[in-house]
Every structure is written in C-alpha cells, then in structure tokens.
Amino acid sequence: xxxxxxxxxxxxxxxQYKGRKLIYFAGCDYFRMAxxxxxxxxxxxxxxxxxxxxxxxxxxxxxxxLYGLLEGSLANFFGAESALLASNGYAPNLMVAQALAxxxxxxxxxxxxxxxxxxxxxxxxxxxxxxxxxxxxxxxxILKRLGKIKPLFMTDGMFSHDxxxxxxxxxxxxxxxxxxxxxxxxxxxxxxxxxxxxxxEHAGVPRKQIIQTITLSKAFGVYGGAVLGSNSLKKxxxxxxxLFVGNTPLPLPLANAAIQSIRILKADKNLRKRLIQNTNTFxxxxxxxxxEIQNNSSPVVxxxxxxxxxxxxxxxxLLTSGIYPPFIKYPGGPQSGYFRFVFSSEHTQxxxxxxxxxxLV
Ligand SMILES: Cc1ncc(COP(=O)(O)O)c(C=O)c1O
Numbered sequence: 001x002x003x004x005x006x007x008x009x010x011x012x013x014x015x016q017y018k019g020r021k022l023i024y025f026a027g028c029d030y031f032r033m034a035x036x037x038x039x040x041x042x043x044x045x046x047x048x049x050x051x052x053x054x055x056x057x058x059x060x061x062x063x064x065x066l067y068g069l070l071e072g073s074l075a076n077f078f079g080a081e082s083a084l085l086a087s088n089g090y091a092p093n094l095m096v097a098q099a100l101a102x103x104x105x106x107x108x109x110x111x112x113x114x115x116x117x118x119x120x121x122x123x124x125x126x127x128x129x130x131x132x133x134x135x136x137x138x139x140x141x142i143l144k145r146l147g148k149i150k151p152l153f154m155t156d157g158m159f160s161h162d163x164x165x166x167x168x169x170x171x172x173x174x175x176x177x178x179x180x181x182x183x184x185x186x187x188x189x190x191x192x193x194x195x196x197x198x199x200x201e202h203a204g205v206p207r208k209q210i211i212q213t214i215t216l217s218k219a220f221g222v223y224g225g226a227v228l229g230s231n232s233l234k235k236x237x238x239x240x241x242x243l244f245v246g247n248t249p250l251p252l253p254l255a256n257a258a259i260q261s262i263r264i265l266k267a268d269k270n271l272r273k274r275l276i277q278n279t280n281t282f283x284x285x286x287x288x289x290x291x292e293i294q295n296n297s298s299p300v301v302x303x304x305x306x307x308x309x310x311x312x313x314x315x316x317x318l319l320t321s322g323i324y325p326p327f328i329k330y331p332g333g334p335q336s337g338y339f340r341f342v343f344s345s346e347h348t349q350x351x352x353x354x355x356x357x358x359x360l361v
Pocket of ligand 1: 088156218225
C-alpha cells in the first residue's frame, strides 16, 4: 500500500491537494524544468518527429541519433570525456558496478548512501565496508587499518534527506592512486558548482578518479540517467553491464526534452542565481529565527519536529498559510518522519515570506 498523498503539480510552484491549491516547497524539480514551456514543447515535438519508444535495446535495433546527441550535450555540460545514458537515475550506479565488478579489493561506502549505491555495491564482487556519514576521518582510519588496497569509495554528492554535501576534496586526498570514487550526484548535478557541473566542481577537484552518476529527473526536470566518465569506462559498461545491454533506453520525446533542458540550464545563468538567492534568503532568516540550519548552498532544508504534537502544530500552521506540508519518511531521514523543504528558482519572495511566517510564529 502506498499511503503518501496523491498530488497534482500546478502553475509551477503549487500543488492541488484535497481540493486546495497550495504552495509547493518539495520535490526535486529545482528549476521547475518539468513545467518549462520550452521543455514541454520539446516533448511534443519529439513525439511528433520521432515517435514514442524504440522498443529495443540500443545494442540491437533500439539505437537512435537523439541518444548520441543527448550524450554529447551531457558530456559537454559536465566537462566529462564521455556520457552514457541510462533509462532512469537509479540504473547508472548499477551499470557502473556491473562493468567494474572484480576490479576492486574493497567497496567503502558512506553509511547513509542512497539505496542505488547500496544495491550497486552488492554487484562489485568484493567486501563492502561502511564508513561514518560524511567522515573523512573514519574513512582514513579504515584505509589505515586495511593497508595496501584498491578501493572504490561510494558516496552521494548532495544527500537528498538533508541537503548535506559530501567532503569530496578530503576523499580525493585519501584515495590511493589506483582507486576510484563512484559519486551518485543525482542531487548535485545541475545545482552545485559555479556552472552546475555538480559536487566535483563545488569541491574544486579534478574528475580524473571520479565516476559521476546523475539523473535527468531532478535539476533537468525530465527523466532518465547517465554515467559521466572516461571513454574506456563507457566501453566497459557497453560490453559488460547486463542492465545496459538488456534494457530499452528512455522514450524519444524525453531524450528530446532533456537536450532542450540542458540547453536552457547552460544558457540561462539566472536560474542558478535565483535558486541560490532563494535558498540563502530562507536559510539566513531561519537561522536568525533560532533554527539550526546547515550553512551550505543546498536547496534542501530539513526541519525535524521533536514530537507528534509539534508535527501536528507545524502541519496546521503550514496549511493555514496555504502551504503544502512536506512531511515525509524516506531512507536516510529520521524514522519518525520530518519536514523536508526544497526551494526552486521559481519560488517568489512572497511565497518565501509566507513560509518563513508559518515557521517562525
Ligand atoms: C541519490 C539518488 N540517486 C538516484 C536516484 C534515482 O533517480 P531517479 O528517481 O531519477 O531514477 C535518486 C532519486 O530520488 C536519488 O536521490
């Protein structure tokens, strides 16, 4: 049974909920690309020009020029040697693990890594060791204990449950020369870094030993995923990943829309500027109001109620202010649930003020 409410997103920053139109500070459509008129037009044009579905693996008769074009756009946007598409954002991690299985002595994974990485680790054919959440110290201790190893570090870039960011620079310093980092950057991609290239750009580290996996469903607002890495990694995945070989690629209208979304995100620098502005305005005001909010550039802000009474009160305050209460339970977050607010570039100052008023009463 799925017990979470059924929502219909409307007018970019609202949802329809139980007959009411409420302001929506949730989801991961950080630039509201899923409702951008040009992205929606690209879906329609793609359908008219190319049809819906190739209905075959890319390695048989399901390859199409749009996939190559989208991979080129992604490689260019992220400054990667190559990009390889996946049909969603969960799959790239599994594809990488299938391609690299047997090549590492140990997988060292953040204890709160996303379930996609947890599943990928099972495919690597080596011992898996968890390190403490976002802790280079613990990772360093483990490395010291294990001696000479060839590890794969596995971590999210921006953690979706609370918006915290992995200390990637420290991890790169700890990484032995023959090791690699598998970085699930589903939430960092398009968001973090000066040009939106994600957590590596945010941390100021070279891509050389990093395999970055991304989704097209969040900052890009469409659907699908990709692996960003070297040409030789791409070759290995195509040769060895059962998931890549035996899976139908994403529908063609979505590939067309993703190309358009990348183009918009690259051209319109104001989108990221507005997102940062909205995030900062909110975080500063909440900190001034006595909340302890992480001081980083992540647009995800968790508020964890102390008890059921506080949850009910906050829920009511939000509803009274015309705001959807984004109370969720999700792996990685507190078991009893929490409010997870997410900002977009498209929220207005007035909407932010309403939220602040509701939280600071
Ligand atoms: C860290 C992380 N990785 C992978 C995924 C999967 O991406 P998608 O839902 O676009 O398939 C998610 C989705 O929520 C995620 O948060």
